[in-house]
Structure formats: structure tokens, C-alpha cells
Amino acid sequence: MKNPWRNHPAYSLLLALNILALLPQTFWLDPLTLLLLLLLWSWGLAWKTGYLPLPNPWSKVVLTLIVAAAVLGQQAVLLGLRGGSALLAVMLLMKSLEIRTERDFYSAMVGLFFMQLSLLFHNDSWWMGLYVLFLALGMLALLWLLTQNKARDRLPDCLRHASPILRLALQALPLTVALFLLFPRLAQPLWGLPLDSTQGKTGLSDKLSPGDLIELFLDDTPVFRASRFQPAMPPLDQLYWRAMVLWHFDGRAWKRGWLPAQARQKPAKDDTLRYLLVNEAYAGNWLVSLDWPVDGDYQAQLTLDGQWISRQQWQPAGEHQLISARTDRQESAHPLALSWGLQLPPAGNPQTRSWARQQLKKHGSPAAFLRFVLNHFNRENFYYSLTPQPLGENTVDDFLFRTRIGYCEHYASALAFTMRAAGIPARVVTGYLGGEYNPLGQYIVVRKSDAHAWTEVWLKGQGWVRVDPTAAVAPERVQTAIRDQQAVHDQGMMTVDIWLKQQLDWLAYRWNRWFLQYNYDLQRSMLHNLGQWPRHLSLWMLALLGLLPLGWWLYHWQKRDRLLQQWHQLQRQLKRVVPEAPVQQGPEALARWARLHLQGGDELARWIQHWLQLRYGPAGSPPLPPLPPIRRCDKPPSSHA
């Protein structure tokens, strides 16, 4: 039996939509999965062109199971977003290999719907939105083709005549906007997150072991943008964006911890720095703020060690007003902080431990010891490199006395360990440093590549002091990039690609601020603001609604048929005075009747003739006189004769 869909343009379109939905997945799917998916898709193409038959039902089941197992085997998290979308793609492509009825098309379209959704969950930038909109229009065209029943035509010819689809989409837009704004949003998610939270989208993880950050330095993806600094924007190399504090060291990795929440303080007025932070969505319960955070509208707790801890493991894109203290850190010593700040693994890195104790004894005070260590980093042949040699079991010993090559996380970790070994409380802080100024939107964009780690050391009398050992080794790491930008900006040496990059980033920033962050709270406040309007808006609306029928009536009253109304008036009066009058008859007949049966009927007959003249005669007749009085005859006219 021949399958009628093989040469149907709808099948060509389905194949095209499948490959278009697969295309962006190349960004996040592994090569083997992609290869398998591509092979499945080519089978559909081969069937269409006549090289291969469709698989029979049994082989289809086996094939599905094998491919699904292979694809899922490739995923780190079995039912995460990636695994899910890969599985979805397998299902969709298999469904496209068993098209027999129109219903199979609808099933495939459901698959396409969910593919689009997974694309958006992976990436919610404006260009992905445009891409998916394009796909959605393609799906409308597919439905159109299925309905048109033009099995013979070629796909391009069919699509050329599918322009009503665009009209339909345009007509759907107002409703889309209304639904988007007004459809009630969820205040709390209904279920947890299957999204791959271990591969946190911003890359900062809650633990730091050598080599962790390296992936980030090569990634240009923006993490957040900050603007509207009040009173003024600090220099870029002073922008330490604090994310997490790592307290616990196990000999290899630093792990995160946080102290109890603190009461929100009020810094001295001239010490505050207000700014607006617009973040992209990411996984994690931490939030970024400028060192040292004091207050803000995050839905989170601010802990004593200056971290924002959210209750959710997923931070949506959003816009936040935050306040930082510029100089006064105001951090009180918490007993837990002092004990955590001295924690060390029971064994390991013996060389560093003894070296630290010796040097502290030699320099006397902790502050002097700290200065010495930083000088040591600077004077000795320590190098900054993004491709350091691998470290052995005693990571700190290896780094300090053997390799001496590393980047921020090595230095931060080594410094913190050395301080602790000398009995001085210390901790590692991760976050971002600096950012790139966008003159177009007057904001700072911070990218994954700005990730940074530094150290904080407890000094009696000064409290926790931020120490950036990387700056001691390689100040250029902190300053080069920034200087380059400023030079470019100052001298007007904008190359086209920088200009384009800034334009695009500005677009993304606007997109985040205006579109992505709309949520339950904003919807509520918007509706609340609408609720404040009744005095003005609602009254006007009601008045307008009331005026509409009035206007309608006025319009019709003006266009009414005066002559017809006069005729109706005559009929009414006749009926009232002479109930048996033949009012349903035509004017001529009525005039004859009036002459015979009414007192003064001649006058009425003349009036009717006049009316006829106006109605049907040439233009220019004088206007109709008022209706003559209608009186019954006292006696029937026949008795006169």
C-alpha cells in the first residue's frame, strides 16, 4: 500500500521543522547524541526521496529503545533538561518515521511544541524567542497545509499561498499580549526543578577545587548587569561582586558555608552605594551583590558573612535595587565565624603549615605576616597563568613551593590556608570582579569570564579584611582588561565588532529588564496600580460604555426616514380613531377609502397624494403639511345618497 504522505508537502515541512528544532540543540548536546538524532532524521529524508522504506513496527520499537538508551547514557543527569530534550527529540524523530494518518502529524506537532519549550528553557534570549516564533509560524503553516489538502503541489508553492497564516498570527497578537499580562501567574512553583542545577548556569559552584573556574574564563556569557549607581559608579577594579563564602577546606576543595542571618543595618548616609542589578536566570540559592552588601530587595536572607541566601534553588531573571556600604564593613565577630575560620584538615600540606608558623613568629603581628605573604607572592617567582601544571596530593605545598603558577583560585586558596595554618581566621570568597562598561545603556555587564576568587582575613581591630592575592601577583589581571576598554572608549577607537557587541548586549539588557522579569509580583503590582485608577479610568470607561448606545441611537435617529415615520403616524392615528380602517393597504387605496368613509376625507386624501408625490415624484415638492385631523363620519356616506 502506498503511503500518500510521502509526496505530500506537509511531510517536507515536518522534516524541515524537525531539523530546525534540532539545530540549536547543537549548543548543548553531546556529539554522539547529535549524530544519532541526525541519522534518525536522515532516515525520514531517505524515505521521502525513495531510498529507504519506513521501519516496520517491531524494528521501530527496538530502534527507539536503543537510541533512547544511547542518548540517555550520554547524559550526566538522567532526567535533567538536557536528557529530557534529547529524549524528546528521539520521540519526535521516531514519530516522524511513522506517519500514516493525519493524526500522526498532530502527535508529531505535540513533540515539536515541547521541543520549542525545551529550547526556551535552555536559552531565553531575545534571538531564541525570534527563532521559536519562526518555528511556531512554521507549525501554523503545517496545519494549513494539512487542511488545504493539496497533496500534489510542491512545498515552496504551497508556502507562497500561505500568507493568510501571517494575517492570522497578527490577529492573534493582541490576545497574546492580553493573556501574557493578565493570565494569573504562579506565586510559587508547583513542583521542584528538573533543570540541571549541578551545571549551574552562571558556572560558580558552591565548592572550589583547583581547576574549577578555568571553564568560566573562556565563557563570555553575561551573568548580570548593573546600573544607576548612586552617588557614583566606583572604578571598575573596585567592583568586587560577592557571591559565596567558602569556609570549609578538606585538603583539596573549599566548600561553602554561611552564618546566621543578620539584621539589616543602616550605614552612614555618605557611605551608601545604591545601584540596580538585573540578573539573568541561573541555578543556585546564592545571589550576587557588591561588596559589602547592606540591604536590598532580594527575596532572600542576608547573612552575617555578607551572603544572600535564597530559599529557592533557581533564580529567575529579575531586576533588583540593592544597597552596599562603600567602606564600613560593620561585620561583627561571630563565634562560629572564628572557629570556622580556623578549620583545617587534620593532615596534609605539612610544609606550608610549618612555614606559616615560622613566618608568623618572625613577623610578630598577623597584619605584618599578611603583608609579608603578599610581598612574597609579589617578589618571588610566582606567575599568573590560566594553564597551570596539575597539582599533587598536597595542593597548597605543591603550589607554594613547586609550581608557583596559577590563577586567582590558587592564590586565594593558598593565602587562606597559610593564614589558617598560622592561626589567623581566613576564608575564600568567590564572585566576579569588575565588568565591562556599556556606554550605550550606561551600565556594567558582568560575564562569566569575570569570575574571581579572593580571600578575607580576620585582623583584630579591623575585622574581616578583603585581600586579593591575585592583585599582588598580577595586577594586570585586574587592570589590563579594564584599561584596554577605557583606552578604546576615551580615544574613540571603537572597532565595528566592539560596537556591535555593545549594541547586542544593550538589546539583551533591555530584553531582560522589560520582558524576562515579568512575574507574579510585577503582575500583582501592575493590577494593583490599575486598581488605583477607578476614580479616573474606570469612571471614564463606564461613561464611555454608557455613551456608546447613546451615540448609536443618535446616529440612527439622524439617518431616520422622516417620510416613513409620517406614514406610520398616519397609520397609528387612523387606527386609533377608526379601528376598522384598512391601514395595511397602499396609499392610493387608503386615499380612496378615506374619501368615502371619513369626514373631511378629501383633505386626508390630498395629504396622502402629497405624501406620494414626495415619496415617488420628482424632487422639489414642498414639505408635507401636518396631518389633518381625522374624524369619523357620523353616518355612512351611502345614506347621504
Place this chain on the structure above:
Amino acid sequence: MNLDSIAPSGRMDRLTMKRAGKTLPWQPDRRQLFILPTRGGIILGIALLFMLLGSLNYNNNLAIALTFFMTSCLLVSAIWTHRHLQDCRLLELQALPVHAGESLKIRLFWQPPETSYLPEIQGLNLQVARHDNHIDLLLPTHHRGWLKLPPLKLTSRYPLGLFVAWSWWRYSRKLLIWPAVEIQPPPLPRLQTVPAKSNYPFSQGDLTELQRWQAGDPMSRVAWKILARHGQWLSRHPEGENESHGPLLLREEDTGLRDREAAISRLTAWILEAERLSIPYGLELRGQPSIAPALGEAHLTCCLERLALA
């Protein structure tokens, strides 16, 4: 079998047929127009519901926008479907009368909406062929007399096939079906004006004389076979025709049949034969005033109508 007795299949059809349009020209009124999602519409609708749930849960605004956009397109397409059918107009009906047993060809002129997609038309028990400005219906007939057209169902899935709108039309006027013609009727009865001449009511009328063709002889009497074989122009003249040009009165009793339908079939055949032979004929049915003998199209129609409704 009476066509009226054929009920529409589904319950929905039975319900909605009560609102069928009856007039011509006709355009579906809002109250005569029904719309429901198709299976595809239901499948995609459920998918959209799940998409909405997922995207609301993560408050992914793009996903929410996509879901609402597709939902809006679905809803707008429903309006389009409705309007598409509402723009259909049935204008005029043409049908040539037929004898019972033949197929009735009806040409229904219409004005479909100006789209590349024509609404579908279904009828019970009849064939339908759609064209750009008319619809051809082929309807088998079984009985003489008035025939009510079976209901027509206009269906549209334009533009996306996610909704189906339909409307019923059942013409209130009836069409007259002439009686069936007896296939091999006996020859015409002898002239009733001179019944004494023969004992047989119908003699050997099938014997024909061949005479030289003369100008004025109708074409139907030309002996074509002989012309083809011998090249001679001859025309047939039924025996005795020349002697008895007097008008015939065809009476129901003369058929000699008791069965009414058979008798009417025979009379029909006779009338047609008499008209063909140009013998003036009249008709007398039991219990009805007789139709005086005459000839011609109008007379024939008059007689056939009388027979159809007898």
C-alpha cells in the same frame, strides 16, 4: 424506501439538523452554524495546557508567551472557521425533471468564500461534486410524486483544521418526479373514438409501414438502418396511422392492469409514445376529470404531472 426515513448518523447531526436552513438563496445564520474542535484541535489544546503548566511553573516568560501565542492562534482560527462558513451562499437551484428510477441531476449554484479552500458538502444518499460556482448533486429517485431534497451538510475546517464548523440546509420546496416509464409497453390502444372497429383494444401497432420519405416527416421516423444499408430515404409509419389521425383518449381502464403503479407506468409510456408519434392524446384517470386530447410540450408536462401526483 423513502429518503425522509434516512436519519443522519450522529447524535450531533440529529440535534443540529433541526436548525437547517430552508430557503434559497441562503446564507448560514449564526443560529444555524455550529462549531466544535476537531480531534487535532483537542490534541493540540491538551498539549498547550501542559505547556502552560510547565512554563508557568518556571515563570519562563518566553515559554509563556509562546504558549499564549499558539493558544491565541487556535482561538482566532476558530473565528476564521466560523466566518468562512458564514460567507458561503447558496444561490439558485436547477434541476430537470426525471422519471422515477432515474438519477436526478441537480445543479446548485453557490458562492463559496474567496479562499483556496472550498467548504465540503455532504448529503445523505447522494453524490456531490463541488465546483467553483456550482455544486452538482446526483440523487437516485425511487418514487413518482413530490421529492424532498435530502439535507445537505456544509462543513469547513478552514484555515488550520483545528475546528470544524457545519451547517445544515434542507430545501423546503419539493421537486416533482415523474412516474417511471414501463420498459416494454404494449402498443397504443386503438382509437377510442371508434371502438367498434376492432375487437382488440390494441392491434399490431408494432407493425410499421415503410414509405418514401417526404419533406415534413419527422427525423425520428427516418429508417436509419435502411438508409445506412441501402442509401434509401424511407420513413416509418405505424400501421393504420394514416387512416386514424383522430385523437386518442388514454384511460386508466384501458391499461387492463389492476395495480395502480403499473397502470400509471403504462399510461406514462403511452403518453410519451403518442407524443413521439404526434398523435393527439388525452388522459383520463379514475376519479379525476379528463384532460382533453392535445399535443405539445406543455400538454405533455401537464399530463405527466397529473400522472405523477395521481
